[in-house]
Amino acid sequence: MLLTKFKGKEALIPQLKGKVFLVTCHGCKEVNLSGAEHEAELLFNEALASQHINGLLTADYICNPEYLQARFERFADQVREADTILVFSCGVGVQTIADAFPNKRVIAANDTYPLPGFQGVTPLEHDCKQCGQCYLNLTGGICPITACSKSLINGQCGGAKNGKCEVDPNMECGWERIQKKLAQIGRLDALKCPVQLRDYSVDAKSE
Amino acid sequence: MRITELFDNGEFVVTAEVGPPKGIHVDHLVEEAKEHLSGITAVNVTDNQSSVMRMGSLPTCVLLKNAGLTPILQLTCRDRNRIALQSELLGAAALGIDNILCLTGDHTRMGDHPGAKPVFDLDSVSLLHTVCQLEKGVDLAGNPLVGEAPKFAKGAVVSPCSDSVDAQLAKMERKVMAGAEYFQTQAVFDSEKFIQFMEQAKQFGKPVQLGVIIPKSAGMAKFMNKNVAGVHVPQWMIDELAADKEKAKAGITGVELAAKVIKECRPYCQGLHIMALGWEAKVPELLKLAGI
Amino acid sequence: MENYTKYALKPAEELVRLLEGRDNLFVLSCNKCYREFEAVTAPERDEFLKLAEDQGKTVTGTAAMDFLCNKTLTAKALADLIPAGTEYVAVIACGLGIQTVADLVELPVIALADSRSYGGHHGMALTQKKCGACAQCYLNITGGICPIVDCSKSLVNGQCGGAKNGKCEVDPNKDCAWEKIQQRLAQQGRLEELKNQPVQLRDWSKVNFKTINDYVKAIRAERFEGYYGGVHPTERVGVTEHLSLIRFPEPATAVIPLSMHAGAPANPVVQVGDQVQVGQVIGEAAGFISAPVHSSISGKVVAIEERPHASRGKCLSVVIENDGKNTVHESVKPGKPLEELTPAEIVEVVKKAGIVGMGGAGFPTYVKLMPNKPIEAVLLNGCECEPLLTADHRVLLEYTDEIIHGLKAIMKAVDAPKGVIVIEDNKLDAIARFEARLAGEANIEVVAARTKYPQGAEKMLIKRVLGRMVPSGKLPADVGAVVCNISTAKAISDAITTGMPLIERVVTVTGDYIASPKNFIAKIGTNVADLVAACGGITNADATVKAGGPMMGFIQTTLETPIMKGSNGIIAIKTDHAEPVACIQCGRCVDVCPMELKPLYFAKYAGLGQPQLLKERNIMDCMECRCCEYICSSKIPLVTLIRIGKNAVRGMK
Structure with a gap:
């Protein structure tokens, strides 16, 4: 599970048709320490009174279809009866369940947010947007794609005030950091590189 | 003049399409249009068609308007975010361009700048919705416009011969709900398919202009079948184009075939949209042969 | 299985350009993650080293590391690693690894690789499903098919005109997402719903840097509280934490194992037929690391034989039949204050x-x-x-x-x-x-x-x-x-x-499948089955019973075992039926190991007959806390494999 936030009861109730089977994922619990389980339980307890919910499966790593099969086996009856499967997980988990039950109304209970630095092991203060053309050589190891609100690759814009970003005054201007770092390691010459152009054709989504 | 008024009057609306040049010399385009397209209702001006960079649609529209034609501004969502699109629309209204066609646009990867960032902040449906907002005197964020609100004839496109007709019909309905007032279709070569499509599409109550391309050769037909979405040239047409290469090259076969499609489909549609692809000169002949 | 290797070596021309005017490189490469764990090789590094050699560059040293983005471990590994005379640290890793190294070393860092783009975030299983993390999940209106990731244009209001034969205009091998959505919803009879949606507008402001950054900082603070690693399993202590201790009745028969401690089992000093009293020694310590064993009741020794044992399978035990008199042995008396x-x-x-x-x-x-x-x-x-x-x-x-x-x-x-x-x-x-x-x-x-x-x-x-x-x-x-x-x-x-030796202890009997959980004071040797029965029994046949807690407890195949000196709990919990799959180097075990070990290697090397490799990776430091197994995204029985590995290491001498 990536970083998720509950969509809220108001947004979900109209989506729930007929009998509802709940699935909650805590696979990435340790990285997002999310309240998904708790939210699901609250909804479960509340809705139980109105007889809409016919089962709750808490599992980890529901994005793994192999596990999913083994775990759903014991809930086969409830799932068969259910009209809606409400899933508390990131978008990957919801899609996996939607694929496993193509005839069921599968509803996502959460919105999924990008989690910086969760490409490798755990969340980090660093983020990598997988731009496919690493700029870190020009910037002293500070990523302009993620450290700059505008992902500028040719230097600072005019929006920095007191070293902070115009988009968020709590965020340090990425290019100011780059400038300092390059000065520190004696590599300010890196800024004299040719004009940089992003190549968006390397985006795998459209490959 | 908004072409929706003509649809309202029950007129059979004929439009054709021109593409701005990759350069700053537009005299040729304006002259050609004046010579061959003056007889038709309006002229679509494409917006970096096929993601190939060209002169902008809006200035070209203005030049055509100055030459006495009625231009339709094509607007895609590929190159501009919602701010730029709205500002373009206000500019168009100020310059007297009041016919627009809202499209999503081809992906950047399809054109001559494959490394460009594909924007798609809005899509055709949300663009139509945005236009309606402007017409109500507010922008997409709900901020009021100063003074009189713009008014457009809002067009959209649909692919009747797509192999996913259901998805196209669903999208068409969404476009109607978002404010589309008329439709131009992707090129049709198979009348039967179009007629079947119109059986479904007529429920939306919006005028539909039959899209037509004059087929230039068997090779072009095969190429389109292979590469162009929503286009299918039936085998018998390809055979006919291949049968007499000289006749095809002169455009006689193509015009005959296109005219046949128009005649067969005319009872089912409310207008005609010709994508001449450089054969603008053949448009008058085609219209004559089709009996329009 | 998909291979989500995060980086690719930059093209040779670019590398040559990068090396112009630079020399004395230390080459650091990341062992990659999110792909099937086969063998540790570094083809990119070898390729680069050859290129550097061709360019006449001096390489001062190389190192291949796991999960370079793991700042704690990378910082430790880098200490004193880079030899004097090095001018540049050249890194082969994804952007995260490179940035981490750039933060940690004083020298300029050269990025030798480009991160690969996957157009979204994948899950923990290496399937093709991806999530765009758009912060406004559209799956509810699209039948569970993601329009952000699966549509090249990320359209949210329906199909564009670019689909041909159901394939995307951008990539003829890719299915048109909106065509799939249309089919899925038609199948579910939900087309009306799709049609009646209001116009959808992406809200790009939702993915707010500050919100996410604050959140990540909070998570990291909690993760690193006190020490590296560790996990936060749901505590679930609410059921029994307020239940006062109940003294469990004296057992009719006590089965007292002679091994309830680390080290040598005690030697029995009673015989079948002997009368014994409460607190009387029945087994003597058999060495320095050993402990005596006492009778917890008074009665007659009826057997000294192998009996089921919670953690050892079977163990020599003294079986005593209670005489109900509760006579205390004379050796039990208060000493000096x-x-x-x-x-x-x-x-x-x-x-x-x-x-x-x-x-x-x-x-x-x-x-x-x-x-x-x-x-x-x-x-x-x-x-x-x-x-x-x-x-x-x-x-x-x-x-x-x-x-x-x-x-x-x-x-x-x-x-x-x-x-x-x-x-x-x-x-x-x-x-x-x-x-x-x-x-x-x-x-x-x-x-x-x-x-x-x-x-x-x-x-x-x-x-x-x-x-x-x-x-x-x-x-x-x-x-x-x-x-x-x-x-x-x-x-x-x-x-x-009081002079009373260790003959009783407190034990929690609980879990989802225990009818009525309780905290007991029970005599050593009391039958676990009796305790469970006193709690209303096990309510579900699909329960897993453990002696101890859910993390370190031993799975029990029978309830016919005695309470021992170390028995703090008997639990009956849900069984997870998921089967192990191949390791994908997700790095979660490394992230949670409090001993800062790399459990994935233990799983890989155990049973390969190469205990030397295990020893080098400090397998003996593992305390079997099971954090790695708890978090394992591939359900690998890591602790079992580690125990096998430890035995192999012990057998090396």
């Missing part, structure tokens, strides 16, 4: 009473009380970090004075100037109770530790409280600490004040 006891006398009392670590490991306590090194502090472990268990929590509340008394005895025995009682902050009532009781005690303090598993592990506790790391292969005494469980301290107090 603590004030009059010498440290050596305290050690003797503890040794004779058969007291062993009651947190589960069962290490003979008297050995700990003879550290032969200066001890700065005695830490009493009241963390009880295992989910579900509340035995120690109840002991903290109901035997507060005994625990403090026991602590003082330990402090005296090891001559420690300071005592610390460490309690997790999910037991606030116990913390308050001790704070009140210790108000006047200058040299004993209470430390509230943030709840995190395995807080109660000896080495974690020392790190958390004293900020010291016990080096590999060393003991707590080496860093000036002695750690004891609070129940052990209570047992020491009992031995001093």
